[in-house]
Amino acid sequence: MAIVLHRVDDRLVHGQVVIGWGRPLGATRIILVDDQVAASDWEQELYRMGVPPELELEFVPVAAVAGNAPGWAVDPRPAILLTGDVATMAAVCRAAAPVGQVNLGGLHHKPGRTERLPYIFLSEDDYHVLEGLAATGTSVTAQDLPTSAPVALGALR
């Protein structure tokens, strides 16, 4: 399977993703699903400036996930698929089903969200969307780094 991690992280591409997860998983590319970044050449250039040269970045709008998913599934290059919020990951899971596992890596405080873990703040809507994903067979866990223990969705209620 080409995508080795589906992660929700509101910092998008950053050290925990590139180094913390990317190195142990042997990821050679990051697929960032984000409509704003996919529409901005400047943002894409910024992210390319920031990552190691051996890491490939692909910027994809949500609407293009369904068309790209079959290619991702057979691509031999290990990839991390990243979204900045729960709703976008849910859209990915619908468009690229089945997705076996979703990692909640970092969702920080915003109005309407409450703390579930020091690095995970969710709104009630977020939680219900994640419950819906779990009901379709996707395992949802929170885990900021590979060296920390995963926390099951039920413990985030």
Place this chain on the structure above:
Amino acid sequence: MSEPLHGVVVAHGALAPALVGETERISGRTGVLQAVSNSDCGREEIEQRVADAVGNGPAVIFVDMPCGSCFFAAMRLGRQRPDVKVVTGVNLPMLLDFVNQQALPPAESAGRAAGKGADAIRQG
């Protein structure tokens, strides 16, 4: 007279206050540098912290590494502000030089800081 240049150190965890504190302790120059941590915040909040620390005057933002939320936040502000420049790979030698070079324009200061920081890396 134009506003003096100031520096903002943006880094992971407790690194920024440590670098600023040690720069002040060694140089005796206080009030030139401000520390910003990315701890416990998402993208928008990091960007707000950086913008608040930079304020309205000319500044150089020093960030710890090019691949990270600190770098991206600093670069987004720098894009909107021609009087704000960004240097990555912050280290103590570049900060110690910077605190005595406040008369330089931001672009020249950033170039000098990058050079001083690189010059300080040696292999034994």
